Amino acid sequence: MQRIGVFVCWCGSNIASTVDVERVSEALKNEQGVVFSTNYQYMCSQAGQDLIKSAVKEHRLTGIVVCSCSPRMHEATFRKAARSAGINPYMVEIANIREQCSWVHKDIITGTEKAIILGKAAIAKVNLNAPLIPGESPVTKRALVIGGGIAGIQTALDIAEAGFLVDIVEKKPTIGGKMAQLDKTFPTLDCSACILTPKMVDVAQHEKIRIFSYSEVSSVKGFVGNFDVTIKKKARFVNENICTGCGACVEKCPQKKIPNEFNLGMDNRSAIYIPFAQAVPKVATIDPNACNMLKNGKCGLCARVCTAGAIDYTQKDEYIEEKYGAIVVATGFNPISMEKFDEYAYSQSRDVITSLEFERLTNAAGPTGGKLLRPSDNKHPHTIVFVQCVGSRCSVDSEKGKEYCSKICCMYTAKHAMLVRDKYPDTEVYVFYIDVRTPGKAFDEFYRRAVEEYGVHYIKGMVGKVVPEGEKLKVQASDLIENKQLHIDADLVVLAAAIEPDKSARGLATMLTASMDTNDFFTEAHPKLRPVESPTAGVFLSGTCQGPKDIPETVSQAGAAASKVIALLNKDKLLGNPCVAHSNEEICNGCSQCERVCPYGAISYINKEFKMPDRSIKTRRIAVVNPAICQGCGACTVTCPSGAMDLKGFTSKQIMAEVDAICR
């Protein structure tokens, strides 16, 4: 028989204004097992918790019901209070009379009535509660960072600096990500490569960091502190331990007409290539779809010129298995495809480019050596039109674009416009905008400088269409302030394409059982208070995989994710969740249905010998749950046809008792 204490919280006026708390605590006094019932203004405060603790001692309580806010909010608080008063924390139940009662009801009569019913249900459950003891699991002191852009680089460096081992998995042949492709960075205009490449070198030289470049995560098993990850190291046909990155092979390769991904296809690379001069690791990679030797066995020039003997045409994909305690997702973004935006003639004219292509055109290491030249005829453009929000801020049902603001475009467009005017004062630069969004330190000042000091024409309005005509691009746009339609003969049109999460993120989320929003951005455990953690324990988020971000924000988030990883890896043991499934071996008939529905692979089958009533011994196949892997979702308990599966802390009996109490 339990001795239950009931504690009704006012939550200031949050609960008390729509629920008569006095009546609730009075009504619950006479429920089965209740020996004490009271109410208090803030049960979660120190004074409120002390009230619970002293009641436990005074009334020798064995169970506690707190009628308060959602268990998501304060269940942990009250469990901790129970533990310090000497009661098993799992003898505490929360009746949610705030989110599910006072906040949704308007009048005090129905609110109070419902609060009493919710309280009764919780009491009925506590009567059947049993103390639960969480299991412990060890923590593998190594972190995995998926993605080697600035987010992944910063996270890895910060974790490694704290003394833990880190592996970076990057699908491209080099780390560096999008930041390596940028020319200058707003709002201080430092050269992107100059601030990024030292960090890339730091990563390469750090004794705690390993880089798996040209690799992908192919499977993830396990749970927080104990992830088993398989990494697929794609064959690059070059032994990266021997290759010195001298580039002799790149020079000699006869196959030189492959669109260069790093320059977004605006120039060509050879079949064996090093993405850019500061690549890390600086080793060559053979593109198997372009290499003559790999396609038809006719060439082998690179192997002949390689003095180190690093070329290996027989190299195969390699699978590496490793254990990790924590995983950081830093998979980044890509600009969306412009193909559906026919009105801007992106597919028709080479002189209509995206902003990322513009970065390469102004980059000293880009296809034009940093000279701004039109892609079609290599002529100097005089009139340049920038179009903002291409594919951003579209309606929900838009087939072309995204609903969200891509956040970075206003600033990089201001940067582009300013740099063009600075370098080429003979140009006319127009920026068509819907709103200029510059919330950030020194951001609005930067944009104003573009307008006031550099004379960029900012026009409130949108471009309706771009028509290539002869050498010109006929731009038709609206000027909403002057209520005019403008016709501009432009030489170059730059589209600020919306950004979207990398396509690899969706598959990765499935592997990690990490949740995503409708746009395939990873969701955080709490949008304000836990912004760098995924709801899946042990999985952390860094950079644009979680939402559009600029570099300063990405770097701060990367540091925040690293600090969460460090806190996790610093622990020697993790307490599990004791509310897991278990199978009653007497009833289980070994039908395998639970194994099939389990999303975590926590159920396996063993053959066990049972002593029968006639003293004979019979071997039966039964289900066994691994409590460390089970997440307590309950899918097996409702599937089990014989009723052998049950969830500790949420047994069928407890749930039925709650339903009975509500219907009584």
Add this chain to the structure above:
Amino acid sequence: MNKAYPTEELLRISGVNPNKCMKCGKCSATCPAYDEMEYHPHQFVSMVNSGDIEPLMNSESIFKCLSCFACVDRCPRGVEPAKLIEAVRIAVVRKQGNNHLLADDVPNMLDDEIPQQAIVSAFRKYSK
């Protein structure tokens, strides 16, 4: 003078929700009849929403609209300004009684400059 239709009625006829508009002006940027129109597509959305409908009903603009639906196609927010212009036009036509375009009259109106599109949309405009 045409007296104003209420905003709600025009929204009902057109099925347009002008609150979806983010005032980017792409409708007017894309409009091929812009220079012919006194009030431009983005103004229709804004003026109907604020109940400033009488000037629209008395303007030639409603008959200058080609009903080419370029603004509908390109609006990033799915506002569909042309449908709203058509609703204003219908409101005017309905008040005038039988104002149909008859197929027999068409040959007299033709000149070489008129695009095919305009003839097709003329039926759409006048035959409601």
